[in-house]
Amino acid sequence: MSRSTLGALALVALVLPLAACVDNDATPAASGAPGRALTVSSTQDACEVSATTAPSGTLTFAVSNDGTDVTEFYLLGEDGLRVVSEVENIGPGLTRDLVVQVRPGTYYTACKPGMVGDGIRAEFTVTDSGEAVGPTGDAADQLAAAEAQYVAYVKDQVGALIAGTQEFADAYTAGDDDEARALYAATRVHWERVEPVAESFGDLDPLTDAREADLEDGQTWSGWHYIEKDLWPPLAADNGGVEYVPLTDAERTKAADDLVGWTQQLVDQVNDPQFTFEAFQIANGAKELLDEVATGKVTGEEEIWSHTDLWDFQANVDGARVAYEVLADVVEGADPDLAATLVERFAALEGLLAEHGSVEKGFTAYDELTAQQVKQLSTAVDALSEPLSRLTAVVTGV
Incomplete structure (x- = not known):
């Protein structure tokens, strides 16, 4: 946006x-x-x-x-x-x-x-120290406007997310696996763009987006990646030497219903009249999204079965960029050099991603990238991550 x-x-x-x-x-x-x-x-x-x-x-x-x-x-x-x-x-x-x-x-x-x-x-x-907490004066007005813009963006994304998730769930429970696979990555981008908001609501993130590698002993797996594995079933060699057993129709229905239900909870939380996301949280969330890229997407660990990591990668970058953009007026006034650097490095990273496709037209499967291409993407992420780590300090005046 x-x-x-x-x-x-x-x-x-x-x-x-x-x-x-x-x-x-x-x-x-x-x-x-x-x-x-x-x-x-x-x-x-x-x-x-x-x-x-x-x-x-x-x-x-x-x-x-x-x-x-x-x-x-x-x-x-x-x-x-x-x-x-x-x-x-x-x-x-x-x-x-x-x-x-x-x-x-x-x-x-x-x-x-x-x-x-x-x-x-x-x-x-x-x-209670008796001191005011947060910005005052003109800065407070600018940041309140940024918060309002970001909240509107989040509501738009979760609205698209629940619609896409329901369509995906319907195809999956009907046994239309080709359609479900086609919808999987394009629907998840709406989640990945606003994941820091989802993470602020307690258990919603692990219930909805936990990877198999993240599970504790005895923890019940659920959510997107649970279904992902069923849609892209691994060979025994890629499944700890154990033959993968497809989910039953009843298990599919429960998995899909749970995913839709938890997504609706996110929608309800975001549309609560009391919901807001303060400017400092927006800036911190931008850095969190780049950390998500560095620790999961650029390593190919997020979508280990479907290899649709570049959709998630792009979505995280989208979310980080929008978070910066709603705060850009404040940053440009306080630190124009940082603002210029961020614009330049966002553009460089998104240019590299565009070489591999787009959300609308599809991306190259992650396992088809060369080692050199992965290294280029990783280097661009690191180059953006450093100045982005200074964003909240500038916004808060620390």
């Missing part, structure tokens, strides 16, 4: 949400006030946060992975489900910063060693 199209979307009244976040890979952010700079040590069996309370305002969590597995760190809302902010893919021995702007209330911190499960959780209290 172009900036001119986004600008034409009707603005809606917004209520600022509880908190917002920035993930800054390059430069540790300073909170500047006593009690607001916290450290986190994540290991296999512990998540040690340097304090269990902090004053409201801008907090910095310096998250160190002192274990042996890749880890994640989350700040969760009072219900323990809503993801306020997160930092993912922290390798052993590495430290990444998570900067959040939080209002008074009860939260939960959570480390997820191995990036699975509910995580190692602890209650975290934010007291």
Whole structure:
């Protein structure tokens, strides 16, 4: 969606949400006030946060992975489900910063060693510092407009998603596998464009989009990739040496009904009058989408059975670009060099993707790409990821 199209979307009244976040890979952010700079040590069996309370305002969590597995760190809302902010893919021995702007209330911190499960959780209290949280003046007006445009974009995408998912489910349950395969990737792009929003609603993301490799022992698999494997059944050699057993008609119906039901839950959440996505979350989501590309799509691990990774790749880039574009006026005013770099590197990455097809006409199957082509795409992702990691810091003025 172009900036001119986004600008034409009707603005809606917004209520600022509880908190917002920035993930800054390059430069540790300073909170500047006593009690607001916290450290986190994540290991296999512990998540040690340097304090269990902090004053409201801008907090910095310096998250160190002192274990042996890749880890994640989350700040969760009072219900323990809503993801306020997160930092993912922290390798052993590495430290990444998570900067959040939080209002008074009860939260939960959570480390997820191995990036699975509910995580190692602890209650975290934010007291009232008496200071305003979030932007004021002209910046607040600009960011409110950006939020409204982004919410309208998300509603548009989930509307297309539920319609496409129902059509896909109907074909799948009817046994029309050719039609279901044809609809699979083109429907999923609407999910992939707004996945950071879906991830903010607790279990919806793992229920709908978990890969088989992500499952914990005993966890029931469901969602898109569960059906994907049934539509593109693997040979025994690619299935751990075990012959794949197709789903029964009853299992197909349940899988399809579950997928439609969870997608409808996402639609209902997004269309709730109280739903909003703050500007800081939009900027952080842009970086999350590029991280999704780097850790799943560019490696070919996301669509391991269908090899439709380039559809997802393009959708993640689309979502990141739209997130930047709704914030572009603020970024251009605060850091025109960053704005110019982002425009240039988005264009370069999308140019490379266009060499392999498009969402509308179809893409080359991922397993048909050469090693050199994959390397070119990976390099372009890395080139965009670095400046994009500075987006939220510019938007927040950190």
